[in-house]
Amino acid sequence: MKLAVDLARCTGHGRCYTLAPHVFDADDEGHCVLVTAEVAPAYEREARSAVVNCPEDAIAISEE
Numbered sequence: 001m002k003l004a005v006d007l008a009r010c011t012g013h014g015r016c017y018t019l020a021p022h023v024f025d026a027d028d029e030g031h032c033v034l035v036t037a038e039v040a041p042a043y044e045r046e047a048r049s050a051v052v053n054c055p056e057d058a059i060a061i062s063e064e
Contacts, residue, residue, distance in 0.1 A: 001039045002062045003047060005032050009058035016054060020046035032058065 003023065012030035016023075022043045025033045039047045051059045 001044050002037050002064055003034060003039060004060045005034055006058045009056040011056055013055055016050040016059060019053060020050040023047045024050060
């Protein structure tokens with residue numbers, strides 16, 4: 001599973017890095033930063049939770 005973040009859509013709610021701290025982090029302004037674009041199988045569930053809870057739909061999943 002791979003993730004991509006549309007930084008133009010992210011407004012810094014912080015749900016992604018709260019729900020999936022192994023996958024996401026925050027920059028100095030609280031906006032989403034990917035820790036890794038390729039998600040380890042152990043963290044796929046938390047990554048999917050972050051994706052569906054993003055209020056701006058700024059995170060996309062690709063199943064490659």
